[in-house]
Amino acid sequence: MIKSKTSLSILVHVVLSILALSCLIPFFILLMSSLSSETSLLRYGYSLFPKEWSLKAYEFLWMRRVMLLQAYGITILITTVGTIVSLTITSLIAYALSRRDFPLARIVTFIVFFTMLFNGGLVPTYLIYTQVIGVKNTLFGLLLPGLLMNGFNVLIMRTFFVQNIPVEVLESAHIDGAGHFRTFFRIALPLSYPILATIGLLVAVGYWNDWYNGFIFLTDTSLFNIQSVLNRMLSDIRFIATNPVGGAISAAVAANMPSVSIRMAIAIIAVVPLLTVYAFFQKYFVKGIAVGAVKG
Amino acid sequence: MDHSIKTKQITKKKSKKSIRYYWPFLVMCIPGLAYLLINNFLPLAGLTIAFRDIDYSIGIFNSPWAGFKNFEFLFATDSAWIIFRNTVAYNAIFIVVNTVAAVTVAILLNEVRKKVMLRIYQSLVLLPYLISMVVVAYIVYAALAADTGFVNQSILKPLGIKPINWYIEPQYWPIILPLVNLWKQVGFLCVIYFASIIGISSDYFEAAILDGAGKWKQIIHITLPLIRPTIITMFLLAVGRIFYADFGLFYQVPMDSGMIYSTTNVIDTYVYRALIKIGDIGMASAAGFFQSVLGFILVMSTNLLVRRVDSENALF
Structure with missing residues (x-):
């Protein structure tokens, strides 16, 4: 036994x-x-242990630091602004929907839920954002489409408010003369740091890793974030990977493009900050994903 | 203090449900609803594009109606069958493979007694979930590149097998893509199932042990039945998205290689190429329209089915 x-x-x-x-x-x-x-x-080829060590790739990147730092700066800016705005609008609507004394809560909840079931897809989204809102080749193209708020996060946060903020506390605040906004900022939010941290982290990872918006809404390389830079380099590799016959052309492209090790160095640079953050906030990540399993 | 009077006034106001009481809640909803309007509902109105003959010069909503012409064009192409088949088949494989793997790993994690080890396993398995598809494509390229790839150089060469041109030969991708997808998603899914397993009251297991049930019996008769609601919920969510492919996975990982479209082209990559590369809005929007409508019908009908069979586990 x-x-x-x-x-x-x-x-x-x-x-x-x-x-x-x-x-x-x-x-x-x-x-x-x-x-x-x-x-x-x-x-x-790529292997587990280098046959010859070299820091050339990182030296090359250091020489290009102006371009890379700008891409980094854009990633950090968009991630910060996106996460703050996202948490603000998500927590506001989630709080309103969590209040039983808000008669429109049911219908608004349905509207939010509906967006999780049905969406227009790439073509209408692309046309609305480029033709109607006009985000093409602006930083808003990285900030707005898709990532700012989603129904899932709203419903998760609403559930948290319902379960963790006692109605008596809210009522007594009201009796003491606090308005709804004051109650939200002074009472509900301070009680909600765990859920804010979890959802904030998930949203931040979404922004940090986003290459798709840059891919679709940006052609101006000066607005590229770090993932867009990576993606652009991948398409250079693509050309060689998929045209094995055109040796002469490949060689010409190869001469211009970052060498094999440099590509991997940039990938490392994009991944390392995220993994560092992950090492510290691992607990919240795991919690955040687990929380998503609870029905909204 | 005249608390009682104040309370009375409030209850009076409340019972009236007057907008004078709840307007701040409405204000709180406005930014979020405004975003959903732009991001979700306007594009929904844009679905009518599929029935229009788009002319940028007069605007998308002023373009003339074209009836089903876009759909006729779409289904006249060879691609139509391939992209629908690939999308549904890959997603079906993903659902089965990922669910089985994630539930297994979650059950294994539950057997780990040392807290430190549990944490190490959990955080390592989650690593691939945290990186972008672009970085995944770099990693896959490092493994599969024809000349410098890890697989050709360090695995096949020592075994004396001729190097394989992975990005040109389509027959390998129905195995590569599910593997890459599993690698990326299994951590995420197993955290969800693990959370649901540790939610099971230990009383059940203690009772089972008293009755002489071994580990295997406990898994079959306690763990699996009790996490069934989670499995069903995740299954429903996945089935509802069976017509939506993971664009990054199917576009970045195969390096957009035309030679292997027969096993890597899905609705989402087709729509992207038609829209951005070829500029054929008509066919792109027709394919997108199909995707949205079929997806919606599917969510509704699976949910209805589950509600019939097992009402507690339905999504809504």
Whole structure:
């Protein structure tokens, strides 16, 4: 009995370790490739341990720091503004919907829920944002489409308010003469830091990782965020990966484009800040995802 | 103090449900609703584009009606069948593979007794979920590049197998894409299932152990039945999105390689290419319209079905 128990737990650890490693190793290859010399990469390919170490890729990036820092700056700006605005409008509507004494709550909740079921898709969204709102080649193109608020977050936050803010507290605030806005800012929000942190983190990751809006709404490279830069470089690789016959053309493109290790170095630079934040706020991430499982 | 009088006034106001009492709530809803109007409802009105002959010079909402012409063009192409087949088939594979894998991993995680190890496993499995599809495409490229790729250089070469041109040969992608998708999503899904497993009261397991049930029996008769609502909810959400493909996965990871469209082209990539690259709004919007309407019908009907069979687990 005891023996089978320990062998079972060993099996569990073996399977989970393999899984965990398979999630980690690709990042490791990415990192090691960025630290390999160009010639060894071309000869031996991407591998777990560099045959020849080299910091050339990072030196090259350091020389291009003005362009990269600008892309970084845009990513940080959009992520910060997007997350703050998102939390503000999400918590406001979620709080209103959580109040039982708001007679329109049911119908507004339905409107929010409906957006989770049905959407217009790329073409209408693209045309509305470019033709009607006019976000093409502006920073609003990175900020507004898709990411600012979603029905899921509203419903999760509403559920949190309903479950965690006692009605008596709200009522006594009202009796003491506090208006609804004052009650929201002074009582409801301070009680809601956990949910604000969780949803804030998820929204921030969404903005940090977003390449899609840049892909669709930006052609002006001076507005590119770090993911758009990465994406642009990927399309250079694309050309070579998918045209193996056109050797002469490929060589010409290869001469101009960032070398193999530099591409991986940029990917590392885009990933590292996120992983650092993740290391500190891991708990909130896990909670945030788990919270999403609770029915809205 | 005349508290009682004040309270009376309030209850009086409340019972009237007058707008003088609740207008601040309405104001709180305005920014969010305004955003939903722009981001979700205006594009919905834009679905009529599928029935128009778009002419930018007179504006999208003034363009003349075209009846079903756009749809006729779309279904006359060879792509139509391929993109619908690929979208639905890949999503069906994803739903099955991801659910089975995530539930298994969640059950395994639940067997881990050491808090530290649990945390390490959980955070490592979640890593791929946190990075963008562009970075995933870099990683996959590092693995599959024809000349420098890890698989060709470090796995196939030592085994004496000829290198494979992954980005040119379509037959491998029905395996590659589900694997990449599993790698990216399994952490996210297993956190959800794990949360639902640790929500199960330990009384059930203790009672089962007293009755002599082994681990396997506990999993079959307690864990799985009790996390069934979560599985059904996630299943419904996934089925509702079966006509929506993950654009990043299907566009970035195969490197937009034309040679492998037969196994990588899905509705979303087709719509993107038709709209941005070719500029054919008619066909793009017709495909998009189909996607939206079929998706909506699907969510509604699966939910109805679940409500018939098992009303507690329906989404709404």
